[in-house]
Amino acid sequence: MADYREAPLASRPKTLDPAEYFNLSQDKRRSETERATLRAQLKRQYQMQLNNPHRKELIEDPALTRWVYARANPYNHFRPTKKTTLLGGLFGVLPLFVLYFVLKTDRDRKEEQIKAGTYDRRFHLSS
């Protein structure tokens, strides 16, 4: 695998990254070990539940529960901050004004042309 070249827009997987194996500091090694321990414990919990022959229900995933709760209850945790005000105004209020001005200007321009008699009806069916 010495000449392994990843696909153009993909990133190199962690297990093939040479920086993973050489010149590691003690802190990094300690943190990696801790993370690995936690992951092993979680995996053991999950495997116990998965391979339990008397289990009839689904395995509860707390991350999924949190995500579904967040999707169903946006307003309870809503706070008007600068960011939310800006985005709400940008997507909710601004289109109204922009559309009003655009459509009005276009309609007025057409009216001017009709009044002056220069309106181009070349492609209109009802001529």
Added chain:
Amino acid sequence: MHTSTLAMSSSLLMVLTLLATPLFISLSPLPLQKSWALTHVKTAVKLAFLVSLFPLFIFLNEGAEIIITNWHWMNTLIFDINISFKFDHYSIIFTPVALYVTWAILEFAFWYMHTDPNINRFFKYLLLFLIAMIMLVTANNMFQLFIGWEGVGIMSFLLIGWWYGRTEANTAALQAVIYNRVGDVGLILSMAWFATNLNSWEIHQMFANPQNLDFTLPLLGLILAATGKSAQFGLHPWLPAAMEGPTPVSALLHSSTMVVAGIFLLIRLHPLMENNQTALSTCLCLGALTTLFTATCALTQNDIKKIIAFSTSSQLGLMMVTIGLNQPQLAFLHICTHAFFKAMLFLCSGSIIHNLNNEQDIRKMGGMHSLTPYTSSCLTIGSLALTGTPFLAGFFSKDAIIEALNTSHLNAWALILTLLATSFTAIYSLRIIFFVSMGFPRFNSISPINENNPSIINPLKRLAWGSIVAGLIITLNFLPSKTPIMSMPLLLKISALLVSLLGLLIALELASLTSKTFKSHPNMALYTFSNLLGFFPTIIHRMAPNLNLVLGQKIATQLVDQTWFEKGGPKGVTSLNLPLITLTSDTQKGLIKTYLTLFFLTFTLALFFSAS
């Protein structure tokens, strides 16, 4: 009445009656016999073909063209819609060709769909499609053409989704219908324009243009309709996806008859387009782009039916180029010759697929020449005709088109693209033959492979004869309506042949590379572009709707609807009202006995004072 006119009208109406009779028989409540498909439908189509030869010979002998107006359907003071059939040069030649090809396909389909419990319904659908196609081709007014147009669209939907339990088939059928609908918008726009400006939908009446109107808008509408129906670039993905249907459907609809309906429309209404340079240039450039793009996509596909589908799309682009060159009769010639060899290619692929137990990947085929020699020979004949080998059917149309292209005064871009696409045609045709017929088998020899069924051999034989002699016969018997340019430099004259030969040699060289090693990290950019169909379906079918829907969901859940509107509406009103409510309801302290005593006291006092 003159005998030949009488003979022609009766034969032509007899054709339609013969085709419609099995449909009416199938309406009866009694169950159909098991081989109804073979005894009734195939016989009807065969008889209809033989009957339709009669008007063809009368036309050859005398040049008689007729218009039959059968029924005044909806007539107002100023606008008429009639049931009216126009049998001119184009429909008289196309009807026997279509019926001949359909006869071969139906005979093949009886073998191919033999184990299907709903085979009678399948044949009924095919027959209904055929009737709609004949109505489209012989229509004398736009309304009847529209009936045929929509009819073929709906039957295409039903037939592509024949195996409706399969999700890809349903998606493909839906794709076909939606892309066709986009094209139909153009057709309806043109029909509305014709109705309001020319006051008629009769074709011969539309050609008289005394007011010198500008036809650009309806012509662009017609070109949009042809783009949708004939799978030009922009509305092309439905054609390769339509290969989800059974092979007889691919052979009939998506190679010979339905997809040429758009081109046929443009050929029919060509007198409107002759003087309009915008429309002609649009056709030319669109056709050139289509033919090159789809030929590029065909180069790296691995499904045999998809390669042939892209080949069809490429030839349709070539027909569009011909229309853009102001040569409708050459486009029509190419339609007729293309029907033969393309249908044969599809039937050969169907025979191979069935023999290999439904294997469609060419990487898992091989050595079919020694296993099914008849089929692979027909495959070779069809591919040779497709690439324009001299004096086979495709040569007369394709070479004439390329000659006309070379000697016309037009932009070099369209010319280069078309020549490049011609060489690509040779490349992918050789690719099919190399992977399917040559070499050694790359599959396990589990199912028995044989060709001893006349239901396969006879259709292939008939279509092979057609692929060989059809071009010659049609060219010999019909004078070209526009004078072809006969004298040109030698290089231009043989350019089509040279370019195809070049493609063939390149393909042979590439094929010989398949058994040698090459560099370990090849540059895959062009291969990926071609294999993923130019990323067109990825972007248009997935990315654009995905972005739209994700943005909509984000606005609805996080940005505006469930946050600010809740605050501005119900929740905000609640938060304003709550203090007032608590204020008023905190004023009373719950001393009911006191309140009641006071009430009775004041009540009696009021009574006392009012009484006295």
